[in-house]
Amino acid sequence: MAALPSFRLDGRVAIVTGANTGIGQAIAVALGAAGARVALVGRSGMDETEARLDAIGAAHLAIRADLSTPEPAAQIVEEVLGWAGQLDILVNNAGIIRRADALEFTEEDWDAVVDTNLKVAFFLAQAAGRHMVPRKAGKIINIASLLSFQGGVRVASYTASKSGLAGLTKLLACEWAPHGINVNAIAPGYFVTNNTEALRNDADRHSAILARIPAGQWGDPADLGGAAVFLASDAARYIHGITLPVDGGWLAR
Ligand code: NAP
Numbered sequence: 001m002a003a004l005p006s007f008r009l010d011g012r013v014a015i016v017t018g019a020n021t022g023i024g025q026a027i028a029v030a031l032g033a034a035g036a037r038v039a040l041v042g043r044s045g046m047d048e049t050e051a052r053l054d055a056i057g058a059a060h061l062a063i064r065a066d067l068s069t070p071e072p073a074a075q076i077v078e079e080v081l082g083w084a085g086q087l088d089i090l091v092n093n094a095g096i097i098r099r100a101d102a103l104e105f106t107e108e109d110w111d112a113v114v115d116t117n118l119k120v121a122f123f124l125a126q127a128a129g130r131h132m133v134p135r136k137a138g139k140i141i142n143i144a145s146l147l148s149f150q151g152g153v154r155v156a157s158y159t160a161s162k163s164g165l166a167g168l169t170k171l172l173a174c175e176w177a178p179h180g181i182n183v184n185a186i187a188p189g190y191f192v193t194n195n196t197e198a199l200r201n202d203a204d205r206h207s208a209i210l211a212r213i214p215a216g217q218w219g220d221p222a223d224l225g226g227a228a229v230f231l232a233s234d235a236a237r238y239i240h241g242i243t244l245p246v247d248g249g250w251l252a253r
Pocket of ligand 1: 017023066067068069094095143146191192195196
């Protein structure tokens with residue numbers, strides 16, 4: 001019997017956006033633990049993530065960039081290529097959410113969320129793709145949402161951005177699969193991070209959400225590491241264009 005393809009990422013170089021905290025931090029640490037060198041990109045200090053990567057002996061580089069516009073995308077990829085000589089994995093994780101009734105939703109809240117969650121993700125993928133396509137290798141993982149599948153309430157621009165991100169994942173998969181690049185997404189369920197702080201502080205919403213999760217608990221960001229490592233590895237070489245829910249069974253309900 002043929003050996004299983006490897007889940008290890010030794011020798012690979014990854015970019016994770018929004019890696020200072022939450023889901024991005026957990027994914028950066030998981031990729032590092034699997035052997036990758038990790039470039040941590042975001043607008044805040046990466047000290048906590050860097051300390052966690054140091055603790056497991058994983059190489060890292062921190063790049064300060066404001067991802068509210070696509071302007072820094074090409075420069076980020078250049079900086080990583082200068083540091084490591086290659087780029088194998090891009091995780092588009094940085095994202096924001098704004099809450100308001102649809103009747104009151106402002107253009108500012110629309111643009112801020114769609115630009116960061118969707119537009120910047122595309123132009124980072126484009127910058128990475130310009131390096132990956134000629135090399136005929138690469139993995140792009142977009143962090144989507146349950147609202148890539150469902151409507152939600154009071155989060156018009158977030159739902160639009162995350163539904164768009166699932167579509168974009170399929171488009172890029174179709175264009176780049178012939179070049180040996182895997183483009184996929186992960187849809188986290190409800191995870192304990194800054195993003196969900198408002199929901200967790202609302203006692204009624206918190207218990208209503210909890211009651212609907214078959215696994216009976218909110219997600220710990222570390223629970224996303226396995227899916228990210230898998231999609232970044234040779235084990236996922238024939239997987240293209242999926243949005244993989246990691247949601248404690250929420251969508252199964
Ligand atoms: P989070 O703690 O709020 O993390 C968001 C990350 O994005 C932070 O690192 C943040 O940096 C970064 N970011 C936002 N705007 C940025 C900008 N303009 N420039 C650079 N970095 C920026 O929440 P999270 O839950 O870990 O979110 C990570 C991703 O998971 C997001 O795309 C989110 O939509 C998605 N997600 C989360 C859940 C959940 O339950 N938590 C569920 C589904 C999807 P700062 O810390 O500097 O703001």
